[in-house]
Amino acid sequence: MSAVDTASLTSPRARRRIILRKRFLRRPMAVAGLVVVVGLTIVAIFAPWIAPYKAGATDFNALLAHSSSKHLLGTDFLGRDELSRLIWGARASMQAGFFATVLAMVIAVPIGLVAGYYRGWVDTVIARLTDVLLAFPFLILAVGLSAILGPSLLNATLALGIGAAPALIRVARGETLALREEDYVPAAIANGASDATIIFKHILPNMTSTLLVQATVTIPLAIVGEAVLSFLGLGVQPPAPSWGTMLQDAQSYLSQAPRLAVYPGLAIVVAALAFNVLGDGLRDIFDPRTTR
């Protein structure tokens, strides 16, 4: 059967999926990004089975040791295996990246939908509240939260999620403003659909691709943010492993063991770059202007 026949037999939705997949596969950078993202997720989930040592296991015969067959990337100042801590640290990063983004979406999407759909004074009130949120950068938010609740990965994630929400509210609002002008909205109104049906059944599904791209570019921000907060002592608390706390430890040994400051940073860059590249790729394939 020729390609034309297959295309004519499938539903529009399936055809769109095939086109998107083809466009995606034509972008090697985006594919590489996806591979790294999947790999990191697997490493984070299966850390206990992948890591050669436990995150807190100390080897006092090998303090600040260079790489060897026993410790592939060497050890830190307590003789803890650097590779194992990197693998365990992926957990904190991926958790923060994923859950902060989910939280930001849960806050932002309904607010953006309501603001864009109803406009008028509702929109104005929401715009002011978004401005209020914006006035507290994620780091300052984390400072406040850790003052009230004490520093932890959960509070860092909360701060990152709330901090990422304003940008997403703007995106969701803008998309809704555009989508509510589409012909299917008056059609749905004529059919007697309620506002909720129009918002959730007609507008929301049409902005999923935009939201997916936004999520993919929010995750790396949250990953870097988690590292920053943990580095400053506002996130993951030592001795728990996180790329940020590892860098904080490494800071005291910059002249003796500079490699300890290199590996966790590289891990952050690889993770953030993979998501950013994937996000750029997704933006390109969903954007009809770049259709080839």
Next chain:
Amino acid sequence: MGGFLLRKVGAALVVLVIASMLVFAGVRAIPGNPAIALGAEDRDPALIAQIKHKYMLDRPLPVQYAHWVWLALHGDLGATQSELPVAHTIVQRLPISLELAVLSLVVSVLIGIPAGVIAAVRRGRPEDYVATTGALVGLSVPHFWLGLLFIIWFAVDLHWLPAGGYVTLHHPLSNLEHMVMPAIVLGTGFAAVLMRQMRSSMLSTLNADYVRTARAKGLSERAVVWRHAARNSLITVTTLLGLQLGALISGVVVTETVFQIAGFGQLTILAVNQRDYPLIQGVVLVTATAYVVVNLLVDVVYSLLNPRIRVT
């Protein structure tokens, strides 16, 4: 113009009032009884009542809030744990952070704007590829890690620059020596953001009618790109500066910690580590106020640059 300004100022005031309420409520949400914390360990009811009265803790919350705002408006943000005035402590540290912020903005503009323009003009060519890849890497590299690497390279290995610390502007050369690394570390991250914005904004202005007109009347390509297209693209980039202020503030905090610069950012982390609540409250309030004021200024500048915005 007057109406536009008034609306913007009004909106900013509303935002400030709500933000200050949040800060006030946040401090009240901290567990523990402040009166007991303030020296009445023997829990003598009379002493607690006296302390409560002194700090107005026996009054209703709205009264406490009004009193707090009244004092804050007069520059009184209370005292730190070590009995120093919070406002004074913050004001002392702010110029250092401002210097860092300004220097890194200079670095980011010097790199980001030309890179964005060149990438847009040479779209799809090697120059564009190098600039866009550089920006992508710049977005993914955390400042504080770059800072650590710079310390390893330029301070520990090469001994070219001091690893950290701050020297006042009274010694300009030494000051610059200490600020070079922090400013580059913080500036390159923003250069990446600026470059991307400038590139996409240039790509649309290069297709605008007035650019075609400029070319048609025989202007040199350089004049077309820099005097016509780039200048108009800069207008959209100004709004970005306001929105990026939050990231800049966060970046200053981190960079100051890495390079041990005793500025506003280091004060913030110190306040958290010492659980100095009045200081935390002051720091958060000052940040939020700075954010609102700067964004108001950006809006005003933007409306001066782009008169069309005043109508809407």
